[in-house]
Amino acid sequence: MDLKWRIKPWGEATLVELEGEVDLHSAPPLKAALLEVGSAQSARIALDLNGVSFLDSTGIGALVGVYKKTREGKGQIVFFGARPRVKRVFQIAGLWNALPFYESRDAALAVLLPAPLVTLPETPVPAEGEAHAG
């Protein structure tokens, strides 16, 4: 129960909300879950980091891996809501400016979607996941 994620269709895009700690234990299952979404042709993903209370280099590795894979499939992935402590880790790694980080959900979704869809009401939750003791 270190980390939970929630995958929501959002118009043509997919919104993924994270809650908890991304570390050596939780990064691999998170990466697998995100790759499933991101490996679709032309996937459009917005990853909500607001709920991430801890992230280390294994978390960076997972997000970078998913980012690369999504781009390979001509898809797009953006990140938003990183807390200062998460931003700090990406900054030290020299990756804060190399990855598409946005302040707010609206800003992130505006990149992925035509304007009218940004304020689409929330749809029912189709998929949830969790990383816990094996």
Place this chain on the structure above:
Amino acid sequence: MDLKWRIKPWGEATLVELEGEVDLHSAPPLKAALLEVGSAQSARIALDLNGVSFLDSTGIGALVGVYKKTREGKGQIVFFGARPRVKRVFQIAGLWNALPFYESRDAALAVLLPAPLVTLPETPVPAEGEAHAG
């Protein structure tokens, strides 16, 4: 910084708010601070436990000690706002019904003060304390 307390005059009575953990380390300085208030002749004290996130038998010992001392000086002390986890410890020790616990601040103050004073606005903070590494 395990435990902080704040002592506020409240009409004829004294309101003491606790915040943090009451354990072997923080109970002795808390007890000393409360004894100073409680040893005054006819002291009237309401102890706010809402902010207590942990309490063990050393915390019980401190509160019982202050209770006895206050009563010896013909004073009165009441407790309110205990969270379930704190209530549970007092219950197991067999002391929940032996000590004057109340649900709300108003109920606790009503015991100590004539009715009109219960809703007295908050006065400036005159004294604060803290238990931390020695």
Place this chain on the structure above:
Amino acid sequence: MPDKPDKPVRPPRIELSIPAQSEWVRVARLTVAGVAARQGFSIQAVEDLKVAVSEAINNAIQHGPSSAEGEDVPMVSIAFEPRPQGLWIVVTDGGRLERELSLDKPVPPTPEHDADLPEGGMGLLLIRSLMDRVELEGGSDADTSLKMWKALPRKESVRS
């Protein structure tokens, strides 16, 4: 190729050791909370474990070996052994038990007079009430250990 059957794999064990001083008890509470959360104990059970561990360490600090001025502070060891059905916790100090300690203290009757209200002596009672098994080991020739077991609810035990 079969695994060596004569050398069973050691189940997981987490060990913490702290100086026998009140300021470090809180660190042990954080550690036990982490271990227990990993096993899937409920929030309420985690709180119970924090109280029981604190009481056991309080006793080790207060009744274990004392250090003279200018001497090293003794250590208290807290071992955690997570199991599919629950958690063993063993708190050990370097002291000697001079007499049998009773763990079967009955719940005292509600005191009738202020003077009867207890200010101490409640530690073992709390431990016994909050944990599912409690064993005390020690004597005149061995370190004192309090061994405690908290069971996971059956439903939750699949998690660990």
Place this chain on the structure above:
Amino acid sequence: MPDKPDKPVRPPRIELSIPAQSEWVRVARLTVAGVAARQGFSIQAVEDLKVAVSEAINNAIQHGPSSAEGEDVPMVSIAFEPRPQGLWIVVTDGGRLERELSLDKPVPPTPEHDADLPEGGMGLLLIRSLMDRVELEGGSDADTSLKMWKALPRKESVRS
């Protein structure tokens, strides 16, 4: 009566040992948070310490000794030595260092192509950036230890 001058009092030391498995790293984060909070480190500094300790343990798990099927899981030890001016943390695994490890890795230039984005190899860089001193001990005949120091701001150091 003077204290024995030839036997200095041991400064406080907290020790945690965990199995070299990813699921226990979080327990070490809770423990370091408790020790650092006790010393009066800021919330930001506590977060830094949690990342540095996690990275060091990740390395011990991933590059330390591996256990074969049916064998005991190796342990990782994390020692904390709080001092008035700061905190020493030593993470030790039972492995051997075959080659010198450089701790002076410069910050990489911002990658220009997706393919250049790193997915690993950032652990020591983070540790070096987040801590005030980092030393690596080990070799072909000794356990590997990463020793890290985080200084308390001067103002706060009176607290501990």
